[in-house]
Amino acid sequence: MTDPDNPRPLRLLIADDSSTDRLILQAILRRQGHEVQAAEDGQAALQLYHRWQPDMVLLDVMMPRMDGMEAARQIKALAGETLVPVIFLTSLSDAGSLAQCLEAGGDDFLPKPYNPVIIRAKLWAFDRMRRMQETLARQRDLIHMRNQQLLDEQVTARRVFDNIAHTGCLDAPNIRYHASPMSVFNGDILFACPRPAGGMHLLVGDFTGHGLPAAIGALPVAEIFYGMTSKGFSGPDVLRELNQKLVRILPTGMFCCATFAEVDFRQGVVRVWNGGLPDGYLMDIDGTCHSLVSRHLPLGVLGPERFAAPMEEYRAKPGDQLLLMTDGVLEATDAGGQHFGEQRLLQALATQPAHVSPVDHVIEQVQTFAGGGRESDDLTLLGLRMTSQDPVTKRSVPATQSALTGPAFWRCSYEVEGPTLGQFNPLPLLLHVCMAVAGLRQHSGEIYTLLAELYNNALEHGVLELPSAWKNSPEGFARYYAERERRLAVVEGHSIQFDLEHCLRDSGGRLIIRCRDSGQGFDPEAVTEPGERAYAGRGLALIRRLSSGLTYNKQGNQAEVVYDWELTEHGSGQT
């Protein structure tokens, strides 16, 4: 800090038409160590100000050509936001004139006769103020620059993030969502991805913390979620991997509250896992509303050995609405600091007009409540309407390499045995093997569906001997899946074996999938019409439709599917 007895030299501009006063002031200021330039009137002072850029200006009020007040006004205007203190030299004593000086931009007065002690004290005080203002302005500019930098970085980061998360199907016609464009930096995430065999996975999440740390966690989550879902992994598999990854990368105390939903449009099933987020809702078209309650710790808290990923199953009819959200909705506050809260949310859902998406309705209610809509930045909601058909049309992946490259003639056998049947889903692995054939990649969804149908038939009907007729009623549906869990847990002495075989043919290739289970089988002769027997549910009809042929062995415990694909002008297509 400067010491008043030993001030830093200042550049001082003085203006006074009285040469005596000028001489005296100049002498006083120079003796105090300052650099001084003197002018005889306001106009000359202004010119000197331009040329010399002094730190402070001392002005006589009454001067010819341009008086002190006008000079002060112009100097203040020129100085802009830099503080150039202007001190009036005056023997004026009436309050009105003094006030005029201040209105013109003057900062203080110095009375005549000049007193060196007072002059020194005033200059010191103003120098301190001037420097403080300088520091403040510098820091403000720095903060502004840093903030701009941060925003630029966020935009760039957002772009990178969008590239990773771009395969999502949030734009599907039956999905409505609300998220601020920069929501990822609030720690909120919102993903939707179609599954290869139809249906989709949804993930709504909320990282603890804000800004970059929260956004960084979102990147691996997006990558795992989209990567694994597209490869056909089930919800629990994806959840386990997400949890494991977050446990590894996030610092203690940071985690991700999340709701994960697996939606199967064909079977009319929604499976939900909620770890730490507010209740989601599944609203029947007839008005019943199921709360999807959090029953787990958030992702990134428990080690893999303690993490549980069972999903709760719900039947859902076309027209039913699924609504998932982060805590921004409940925590939206009104002017009085009151939270929107669960009661208002339930009220909003109860009064929701049929033709409006619950997402739009809730957002509207929250914005009305909060007043002005400024809270909407923190609101992340995802709504999905159940449909009878899969809403996502198959993505056409352009063939980036010749369909004929990669393995063409191969055979592989894979057998899952004993308790592994209850713990492991072999489908992504089998799909991966098939996808090594470039020509099959465009058909990953169909291949996955074939593998999945065969495997589920083998497991549920062949090994576990579950009657699919149960699935025709809501009560039976619950019973079916409860029984499936129970039997899977104790399955022993069983196995399911896949034999895959691929070869090239004229202008295309052929994949043969054989799936044999250790169950008792059934009489395939009896299955001629789809739907005729419980066993021949939609699964078989679907397989027939997708493939060139489906045959069973006599015992009814081995199915063989032939899948032909052909090269076309634009790539390849199935015959």
Add this chain to the structure above:
Amino acid sequence: MNDKPHLDEEALAELRDVMEDEFDILIQTYISDSRERIQALHQALSDNDPDAFAKTAHSFKGSSINIGAARLGELCLVIEKAGRDGALADARQRMTDLEAEFAIVRRLMEESLLA
């Protein structure tokens, strides 16, 4: 009515200290400026221009106070007010007092320079 000293010796000593070598120049400047100002005051009176009169009186007052000629400064204030009030006749009467006071100040200053 005006019991201020003709020349504040203490103030003058301070000025001498501050001005160092320039003290002589300062005194000479003050004396010649003051002469010019007295002329300007007369001019304003004959031009019947109270505004110019008051302004000159104001400046004269400032430098007189600054240099320690307190009684002269007080007289300047009186005629500045008269000028501002447009009472030039009144001001004209005071001019004799003012010029007499200036003569005293000037003499004292010149003595001080010689000392």
